Amino acid sequence: MTANATRVLVLNSGSSSVKYQLLDMADGARLAVGLVERIGEETSRLAHTPLATGGAKREREQPIADHEAALRAVAGELAADGLGLDSPELAAIGHRVVHGGKKFTEPTVITDEVTAEIERLIPVAPLHNPANITGIRVAQALRPDLPQVAVFDTAFHTTMPEAAARYAIDVETADAHRIRRYGFHGTSHAYVSRETAKLLGKDPSEVNVIVLHLGNGASASAVKGGRCVDTSMGLTPLEGLVMGTRSGDIDPAVISHLARNAGMSIDEIDSLLNKKSGLIGLCGDNDMREIRRRIDAGDERAALAFDIYVHRLKKYIGAYYAVLGKVDAVAFTAGVGENAAPVREAAVAGLEELGLAVDADLNAVRGDEARLISPEYARVAVAVVPTDEELEIATQTYALVSA
Numbered sequence: 078m079t080a081n082a083t084r085v086l087v088l089n090s091g092s093s094s095v096k097y098q099l100l101d102m103a104d105g106a107r108l109a110v111g112l113v114e115r116i117g118e119e120t121s122r123l124a125h126t127p128l129a130t131g132g133a134k135r136e137r138e139q140p141i142a143d144h145e146a147a148l149r150a151v152a153g154e155l156a157a158d159g160l161g162l163d164s165p166e167l168a169a170i171g172h173r174v175v176h177g178g179k180k181f182t183e184p185t186v187i188t189d190e191v192t193a194e195i196e197r198l199i200p201v202a203p204l205h206n207p208a209n210i211t212g213i214r215v216a217q218a219l220r221p222d223l224p225q226v227a228v229f230d231t232a233f234h235t236t237m238p239e240a241a242a243r244y245a246i247d248v249e250t251a252d253a254h255r256i257r258r259y260g261f262h263g264t265s266h267a268y269v270s271r272e273t274a275k276l277l278g279k280d281p282s283e284v285n286v287i288v289l290h291l292g293n294g295a296s297a298s299a300v301k302g303g304r305c306v307d308t309s310m311g312l313t314p315l316e317g318l319v320m321g322t323r324s325g326d327i328d329p330a331v332i333s334h335l336a337r338n339a340g341m342s343i344d345e346i347d348s349l350l351n352k353k354s355g356l357i358g359l360c361g362d363n364d365m366r367e368i369r370r371r372i373d374a375g376d377e378r379a380a381l382a383f384d385i386y387v388h389r390l391k392k393y394i395g396a397y398y399a400v401l402g403k404v405d406a407v408a409f410t411a412g413v414g415e416n417a418a419p420v421r422e423a424a425v426a427g428l429e430e431l432g433l434a435v436d437a438d439l440n441a442v443r444g445d446e447a448r449l450i451s452p453e454y455a456r457v458a459v460a461v462v463p464t465d466e467e468l469e470i471a472t473q474t475y476a477l478v479s480a
């Protein structure tokens with residue numbers, strides 16, 4: 078790495094999208110940000126903003142067949158602004174990797190062995206790890222000389238005690254198949270819990286925080302003095318909260334019931350629970366904006382989907398309150414958590430006895446900054462804390478390669 082190589086490109090490859098950011102770690106400046114959505118569908122959308130040049134956001138709709146094509150399109154956009162992957166100022170490429178199993182507890186420089194291990198974990202992150210591997214392969218092909226770093230969603234949760242991480246099933250079977258609760262969105266839970274402490278003017282070691290990461294995938298975590306002690310996702314990102322297209326918690330017997338009585342194959346049941354459940358399964362929409370519009374227009378199915386979503390969320394707030402014993406803050410983050418005031422209001426409603434309340438005026442404020450939405454008198458702070466997985470991945474990547 079040359080002395081003036083201070084830039085990091087972060088690739089966050091999701092099941093049908095790629096989010097990316099180019100950052101200069103010398104001053105934390107964001108040089109470019111962008112997103113490719115609906116990969117594999119008839120019309121994919123690419124949005125690219127070259128912040129470094131002050132250029133306007135460029136948006137294009139075009140068919141993008143797969144993640145490889147998406148990443149090559151991203152490389153083309155960056156190159157068009159003189160920010161291409163061939164830049165000598167690039168120090169590393171940081172990759173979000175969703176499942177790192179038990180093995181990866183820290184950001185890791187990617188070798189062939191590391192890629193092989195990420196590949197081995199595909200059965201437990203079928204929507205995510207394949208896209209992450211494609212991102213790694215394309216980036217390696219474009220810059221074989223550069224360190225590629227994997228930052229794992231699971232890493233922050235490896236501090237969970239066995240009582241939280243183990244399922245109550247036969248120990249030998251569980252261990253033989255590495256069945257345990259790993260948890261995901263860890264980069265976000267780590268970043269948001271730290272930012273929440275900052276908002277309270279405290280050190281992370283002094284505060285207990287419940288983080289509610291509500292995006293398309295959604296998870297809750299209980300963070301005690303900066304360390305994760307419980308989280309709602311498990312072996313895979315299917316457990317826990319109601320999500321855009323995933324069921325979250327169900328009685329595991331539903332699976333054998335469907336196999337025996339509905340003639341469904343394991344793959345069909347897997348697809349039902351991961352892709353046709355959650356909000357989309359309940360009301361046909363997975364976007365909270367659309368669901369709110371339908372509720373305002375008197376749609377009962379949308380209203381019930383919203384109620385089920387919020388009911389589960391409230392149960393997890395109560396559960397993690399009990400796990401932590403004392404709670405200093407509840408932080409809402411990601412697309413729904415940062416933007417959907419009605420979700421925040423409904424999730425906290427009725428919890429005054431626990432010291433939790435939301436101030437209607439503060440909750441209605443929109444903005445990009447971390448902010449409190451609880452009234453002055455409340456014992457527990459309720460906050461909206463925008464997440465920044467890409468910045469956190471860049472920070473961890475740069476720390477590793479510049480050490």
Ligand SMILES: Nc1ncnc2c1ncn2[C@@H]1O[C@H](COP(=O)(O)OP(=O)(O)O)[C@@H](O)[C@H]1O
Nearest residue numbers: 291292293294363364365366411412413416417
């Ligand atoms: N203004 C808004 N109001 C309500 N919900 C929103 C708003 N903007 C985004 N969302 C919700 O956020 C979701 C996307 O969240 P995001 O964190 O970007 O998800 P992911 O990273 O999993 O793709 C959307 O599906 C939508 O439900």
Ligand SMILES: CC(=O)OP(=O)(O)O
Nearest residue numbers: 091261262293294314
């Ligand atoms: C792990 C996970 O659910 O990620 P996402 O929310 O990006 O789908």
Ligand SMILES: [Mg+2]
Nearest residue numbers: 292293294411
């Ligand atoms: Mg996300």
